[in-house]
Amino acid sequence: RNEYAVLSSPNRWTESFERYWKDQFAEAMQIDIPDPLLANTIRASQVHCLLAARNEDRGRYVLPWIASMAYGPIDLEAPAVIRGMDMCGHTDFARRGFDYFLAKRYNDRGFLTTGYTLSGTGVNLWVLAEHYARSSDREWLQSIAPRLVKACKWIAHERTKTKAGGAGVPEYGLMPPGVNGDWARYAYSFYNDAQYCHGMEMIGLALKSIEHPEAAAIVAESQQYREDLVRAYRWSQARCP
16 A cells, blocks of 8 residues: 555656657647646546557557447447547547548448447548548548548438438438437437538548549538438427427
8 A cells, every 4th residue: 555655756667657658749739728637637538548549450550449448449439539639639549540440340331330330430421521621631531532432322322211202201311210329229310310411521522622523422412411401300390399
């Protein structure tokens, strides 16, 4: 119980420890605010994300775990870790996190899943598009464009399933029923649809910036999706107390 004393006296390992973490934050956003508790909370959150993450292929890919010892890089929740780290300047962490999902979790049908949900596809797309907007790395976007186009086409194809009943049905143009968490409750969800729609829209605009031939069709599809989503929302709103 007295072992804490080792932390209060100079040791060789403390210098290495401090140097290591300073190196980790050297290229990240530097925070200087009046409230030291809040500043340290932000830094501790970044450290926690770095400690919780795993890697594959000798560090080529970062697996952004959503907890320290369980769950792993879940499709719906890992994008929040990537986005937060990216906004704090940990660009390399974000890029290798995206590369992990692109290489390991998007499948031949076009969507992303780790077995948890399908709606993580939409979240991943819009967070990835945000990353591109910050980095302006056209070469990287061009290299992954085929995967992104395939994901957008999968969303467009899935939407056709709810159009079979004609324009009069309230779910017309939405994604088929799905789950959005731990509960096995399959339903039409504005949360899920908003993620898919915004993800497609953001990717379409990103592809437009590199003059990709599929960009215009993806943007047009996302705009129609938005109209269908708003119409369904108004339908539900009119019937609520």
